[in-house]
Amino acid sequence: MSSAPIIRVLIVDDVQESRDNIERLLSFEPDFRVVGKAARGEEGIELALRLQPHVVLLDQTLPDLDGFEVAAAITARAPGIGVILLALDPDPDMLRRAMLAGAREYLTKPFSYEEFVEAVRRVGRLANPGVAVSVPIHSPSAPERSVRETAGRDGRVIAVLGAKGGVGRTFLATNLAIALRRRSGAEVTLVDCDLMRGDVGVLLNLNPQRSWVDLARTSGILDGELVEEVLTRHASQVRVLLAPAYPDEAEQITADRVREALLELRSRSDFVIVDTAGGYEEVTLACADISDILVWVFTLEMTAIKDTRLFIEFLDRLGYKSKRLILVLNQVNHVAGLSPDDVEQSLRFPVGVRIPFDPAAVIRSINEGTPLAWEQPQHRVVAEIDRLADLLLETKEVNEQPATTRRRRFLPRFGASAIVR
Incomplete structure (x- = not known):
């Protein structure tokens, strides 16, 4: 048995059903913790700066601000937070805009469970690899550490x-x-x-x-x-x-x-x-x-x-x-x-x-x-x-x-x- 750092996650999506589905997916992994949910961009920025999650799962389309604006606002003021932008458009220009806005990952919907979990865990490790709180899990340590x-x-x-x-x-x-x-x-x-x-x-x-x-x-x-x-x-x-x-x-x-x-x-x-x-x-x-x-x-x-x-x-x-x-x-x-x-x-x-x-x-x-x-x-x-x-x-x-x-x-x-x- 080994332990892995807890990865704290904030969900920003204006659709209630989407927020619930994402939270349900995260609940299957013992090292993920949802610390907050927001339905609007401004609310997401405020929660990110106050809660300091490791990962923000951010929908590209929001009623007040678009995902690029929210990502840029969060990463400019808290660069240690890892932003994953969730979008419907696989256009490479959108990926480039996401990266320039400070996003660490750009996932195109629909994505597989494995792809989603891998992205959250990877960004979470990069965002704050020295998390003190941990929980036991039945899995090998990260490949990078073993090598x-x-x-x-x-x-x-x-x-x-x-x-x-x-x-x-x-x-x-x-x-x-x-x-x-x-x-x-x-x-x-x-x-x-x-x-x-x-x-x-x-x-x-x-x-x-x-x-x-x-x-x-x-x-x-x-x-x-x-x-x-x-x-x-x-x-x-x-x-x-x-x-x-x-x-x-x-x-x-x-x-x-x-x-x-x-x-x-x-x-x-x-x-x-x-x-x-x-x-x-x-x-x-x-x-x-x-x-x-x-x-x-x-x-x-x-x-x-x-x-x-x-x-x-x-x-x-x-x-x-x-x-x-x-x-x-x-x-x-x-x-x-x-x-x-x-x-x-x-x-x-x-x-x-x-x-x-x-x-x-x-x-x-x-x-x-x-x-x-x-x-x-x-x-x-x-x-x-x-x-x-x-x-x-x-x-x-x-x-x-x-x-x-x-x-x-x-x-x-x-x-x-x-x-x-």
């Missing part, structure tokens, strides 16, 4: 993110992994988490004989030896977990499985570099949750700069107070009409690395499957990627020091504004 307790190493997970295709996420992730290995001799694992369109194998000229699909086919907690078996070793000695060969196979891989695999790889690596899909997909958000450092890649296009500003605000609203964010400006050139300094001033956030524009060299390396960091380590593009690798190596050293010295060394390097608050 973490068997950790042999204490690696760092670095998620490489970007709002859309074409900004250079995969190019940077691939070359960064090789640069870290080359400059430190560390055990580096590169993970392709763009599960439907992953191109890490293309950039490294690797055939996906083993991939995420092999991990998806297993049930229960992942076995560490199995995780090792599905990795492919590149000539640079970087280990690679490849995306599925076919897009439809991605449906077999859940966000929870991704979290579990990344935690297992962290315990077996010095660095885990994660290439993600664009936007705010569930798997991408899972990668961000697990990561120690977020590397956001963008270009000098106005749309990319706008997306970067939204991402910084998005992190603030989700309450990623301990996350370290490094901005990487890719394809820097003098014909875009904007300078990196202009971008920094607009974002009010430092750009940590500025990669120069050299399309001929980059495209050739992609087409040949020979990363620049491996074949041309002296190239000017690689020089900036090496600088990013050195920042990450220094950050790892800082975080291995006692807490009394860690903060003083970290802040001067990136600047106080480089830590997402």
Whole structure:
């Protein structure tokens, strides 16, 4: 018998029958407690701030305010509360609006009981994992805890993110992994988490004989030896977990499985570099949750700069107070009409690395499957990627020091504004 923290839940829905049905579903789980119910948005905000639940189950359509407004109001004033938005519309734009409003999950009705319970428990753990009150339940502890307790190493997970295709996420992730290995001799694992369109194998000229699909086919907690078996070793000695060969196979891989695999790889690596899909997909958000450092890649296009500003605000609203964010400006050139300094001033956030524009060299390396960091380590593009690798190596050293010295060394390097608050 083990114990699990009680997850306190507030229900906000204007339909009495819906409120009752949700409460009935929650009553089947011994670690869920409904602490309040509201029929209007303003009432929901007031109860959330007063009761401080771990999770707010929030209907998108309310008589006074819409769900996005309520979510934004709650998370702005109490970022530790996890909001799950319940909606009828599966439109990706609605999901994006929900995430920008601060929601941790977006469930489309009708949803299954298992999906519902899993979402509440996941958001509840993230909202307040240190709940003191607990009740006994007959179930194993969370997979994340089981994996973490068997950790042999204490690696760092670095998620490489970007709002859309074409900004250079995969190019940077691939070359960064090789640069870290080359400059430190560390055990580096590169993970392709763009599960439907992953191109890490293309950039490294690797055939996906083993991939995420092999991990998806297993049930229960992942076995560490199995995780090792599905990795492919590149000539640079970087280990690679490849995306599925076919897009439809991605449906077999859940966000929870991704979290579990990344935690297992962290315990077996010095660095885990994660290439993600664009936007705010569930798997991408899972990668961000697990990561120690977020590397956001963008270009000098106005749309990319706008997306970067939204991402910084998005992190603030989700309450990623301990996350370290490094901005990487890719394809820097003098014909875009904007300078990196202009971008920094607009974002009010430092750009940590500025990669120069050299399309001929980059495209050739992609087409040949020979990363620049491996074949041309002296190239000017690689020089900036090496600088990013050195920042990450220094950050790892800082975080291995006692807490009394860690903060003083970290802040001067990136600047106080480089830590997402």
